[in-house]
Amino acid sequence: MNLAIKDISYNIGRFVLTAIGIGMLLMVVMGMGGIYRGVVEDATLLIDRLDADLWVVQRSTRGPFAEISRVPAKLSDRALAVPGVRVAREFVYHTIQRQDGDRVLRMAVLGLSWPTDKGDWIPLVEGRPLGQSRFEIIADQTLKLPLGKQIEIGNEVYLVVGISRGMISSAGDGIAFLSSADALAVQLDVPGEAVRLERAARESRGRLFDAAIQQPALLENATRQSGQLPAIARPSISAVLITLEHPSDAKAVAEVIGGWTDVTVYTADEQRNLLLKGSVEKVRSQIGLFRILLTIIATIIMALILYTLTLDKLHSIALLKLIGASNSVLLGLILQQALILGTSGFGIAYIVGQQIFPKFPRRVIITSEDLIQLAIIVFVISIASSALGVWKAMVVSPNEALA
Amino acid sequence: MSVSLDAVDPSAKIAIKAESLTKIYGADNTEVVAMRDASMTVMAGEVVALLGPSGSGKSTFLTAVGLINPPTSGKIYIANQLIMDGPKALTNLRSFRRKHLGFVFQKSNLIPFLKAGENVQIACELNGLSSRQARIRALELLDYLGIKDRSQSYPSMLSGGQQQRVAVARALANRPSVILADEPTAALDSFRGRQVMELFTKVAHEQGTAVIVVTHDHRSLEVFDTLYEMEDGKLTQKSKEPLVSAH
Numbered sequence: 015m016n017l018a019i020k021d022i023s024y025n026i027g028r029f030v031l032t033a034i035g036i037g038m039l040l041m042v043v044m045g046m047g048g049i050y051r052g053v054v055e056d057a058t059l060l061i062d063r064l065d066a067d068l069w070v071v072q073r074s075t076r077g078p079f080a081e082i083s084r085v086p087a088k089l090s091d092r093a094l095a096v097p098g099v100r101v102a103r104e105f106v107y108h109t110i111q112r113q114d115g116d117r118v119l120r121m122a123v124l125g126l127s128w129p130t131d132k133g134d135w136i137p138l139v140e141g142r143p144l145g146q147s148r149f150e151i152i153a154d155q156t157l158k159l160p161l162g163k164q165i166e167i168g169n170e171v172y173l174v175v176g177i178s179r180g181m182i183s184s185a186g187d188g189i190a191f192l193s194s195a196d197a198l199a200v201q202l203d204v205p206g207e208a209v210r211l212e213r214a215a216r217e218s219r220g221r222l223f224d225a226a227i228q229q230p231a232l233l234e235n236a237t238r239q240s241g242q243l244p245a246i247a248r249p250s251i252s253a254v255l256i257t258l259e260h261p262s263d264a265k266a267v268a269e270v271i272g273g274w275t276d277v278t279v280y281t282a283d284e285q286r287n288l289l290l291k292g293s294v295e296k297v298r299s300q301i302g303l304f305r306i307l308l309t310i311i312a313t314i315i316m317a318l319i320l321y322t323l324t325l326d327k328l329h330s331i332a333l334l335k336l337i338g339a340s341n342s343v344l345l346g347l348i349l350q351q352a353l354i355l356g357t358s359g360f361g362i363a364y365i366v367g368q369q370i371f372p373k374f375p376r377r378v379i380i381t382s383e384d385l386i387q388l389a390i391i392v393f394v395i396s397i398a399s400s401a402l403g404v405w406k407a408m409v410v411s412p413n414e415a416l417a
Numbered sequence: 418m419s420v421s422l423d424a425v426d427p428s429a430k431i432a433i434k435a436e437s438l439t440k441i442y443g444a445d446n447t448e449v450v451a452m453r454d455a456s457m458t459v460m461a462g463e464v465v466a467l468l469g470p471s472g473s474g475k476s477t478f479l480t481a482v483g484l485i486n487p488p489t490s491g492k493i494y495i496a497n498q499l500i501m502d503g504p505k506a507l508t509n510l511r512s513f514r515r516k517h518l519g520f521v522f523q524k525s526n527l528i529p530f531l532k533a534g535e536n537v538q539i540a541c542e543l544n545g546l547s548s549r550q551a552r553i554r555a556l557e558l559l560d561y562l563g564i565k566d567r568s569q570s571y572p573s574m575l576s577g578g579q580q581q582r583v584a585v586a587r588a589l590a591n592r593p594s595v596i597l598a599d600e601p602t603a604a605l606d607s608f609r610g611r612q613v614m615e616l617f618t619k620v621a622h623e624q625g626t627a628v629i630v631v632t633h634d635h636r637s638l639e640v641f642d643t644l645y646e647m648e649d650g651k652l653t654q655k656s657k658e659p660l661v662s663a664h
Contacts (some may be wrong), residue, residue: 338515413486416485
């Protein structure tokens with residue numbers, strides 16, 4: 015006869031409520047681990063999906079994710095000339111926050127190197143990759159921009175041609191994919207008044223130059239568009255992504271490009287580590303510590319619950335001792351209940367979590383590895399937390415049954 | 418229906434023997450002598466009543482011979498074995514209790530989360546019977562005590578008398594040498610109290626089990642074979658006639 019099951023069956027209502035309580039607590043522990051996984055996954059998602067062998071960024075920076083990086087747009091042409099480089103893509107990346115009707119639309123803008131990269135690698139749930147060099151956008155479904163919607167960003171209107179899934183920035187914002195030219199346009203978009211003021215300032219500065227004094231016609235250039243002025247460089251991009259002929263050549267190619275004094279080269283792994291050691295590290299530590307705290311709280315609460323359950327049965331335990339039950343029978347009663355409670359709580363945590371976690375604003379990723387780890391933690395918690403109850407059961411005198 | 422009690426050695430005759438039991442609580446200034454030089458011999462099949470006012474030491478005596486509360490001095494023999502020599506146990510008491518002693522209390526003291534049948538079955542299982550054998554034995558005993566039809570009821574669904582019957586069945590589960598009952602009728606009305614007392618007599622005489630009953634209830638004294646009285650920790654055997662005729 016299994017006394018633990020009999021007791022649970024008799025007090026099924028109380029057991030179910032207790033298991034739900036513990037399940038909710040374990041769900042939070044599970045969720046914290048999932049949130050951490052989600053943060054790491056989101057942070058490294060782009061690096062993995064972009065699948066570049068090398069990242070060329072501004073000299074001495076850890077860009078473009080950990081900090082701002084600016085490199086010349088023509089850097090991709092220089093990189094392409096290096097032996098062993100198959101593809102060199104422009105990479106533009108920044109975050110914007112605009113108003114879309116009544117709601118705030120916050121998105122990470124990622125520029126694709128048209129026509130080399132049209133976004134064929136982006137996982138789409140609807141629509142297609144970019145079909146032209148300008149004014150098309152692929153939006154992640156978390157941005158809630160429907161396919162075919164025309165969205166105005168700055169002075170331009172962009173057509174949503176594709177909806178992606180799971181493309182999130184390290185900050186948790188949905189990513190919008192545009193051509194790099196559009197991404198730069200969005201980044202550098204300034205109001206007309208600001209343009210006019212800049213041109214006026216440029217003309218004012220020009221008046222002080224000897225050349226302008228001697229040739230006043232030169233000042234007419236000051237009011238032209240930036241792109242028409244050869245002395246002004248094209249806007250900077252964030253990085254250049256390099257795909258090699260042979261990935262095994264990464265070290266040799268990195269040495270060549272790393273020799274240029276204006277850039278720094280990282281492999282994909284180094285770029286991933288920069289991200290994880292940088293912006294994600296504190297979040298990871300915070301979540302990790304919080305998870306440890308929750309695990310301790312769960313242990314204490316489970317211990318209190320199991321102790322209370324044991325106290326409720328103390329008379330029966332004394333009676334069992336009186337009629338000759340061995341310690342192993344009593345130990346089995348308490349430990350089995352602890353394990354059943356822990357297992358039920360774990361099951362409830364998993365089932366409820368599966369329903370609730372997808373509704374979280376940021377991704378919560380529960381891996382099999384994490385589930386196994388939590389199962390082991392729950393097992394240990396169950397054993398540890400029943401120690402108090404076991405101790406109480408061991409010291410109770412059979413005399414108590416006579417009281 | 419007859420239930421065999423082959424575990425009891427018929428040649429043993431003496432089921433339990435207590436020799437000069439003394440129990441002292443505390444020490445020096447706080448010393449309290451709860452039981453002094455108490456001796457009792459109970460034969461197999463004998464039903465003994467232990468009378469006395471509250472605080473006289475009856476329960477101390479019962480818990481001592483029940484191997485729950487060791488005496489300070491004295492000896493306890495059960496089924497021809499010396500079990501306690503003063504406070505020193507000469508065997509595994511819990512295991513010995515399981516095999517040789519049955520307990521019935523003032524309240525039925527059934528395990529609330531087990532059904533009536535299971536309360537008896539668990540005692541059998543603890544003594545090594547398989548689940549199936551234990552279930553059969555439990556039903557036999559409940560049938561013997563006339564409450565087989567309530568075997569699937571939880572204790573809370575049984576009347577006080579029915580609960581005591583289940584408790585008696587549990588006490589008999591492992592064919593004990595001795596049943597120790599501590600005021601088993603205190604929570605029952607006189608009719609049901611008498612029924613329980615008669616049940617002890619039936620069990621003792623039919624099964625050869627010695628029964629020691631601590632009781633305040635003088636209305637059923639005629640069912641006992643021997644009467645003892647405890648007063649201020651001293652145990653004395655009483656003549657049955659005056660006490661019975663007074664009621």
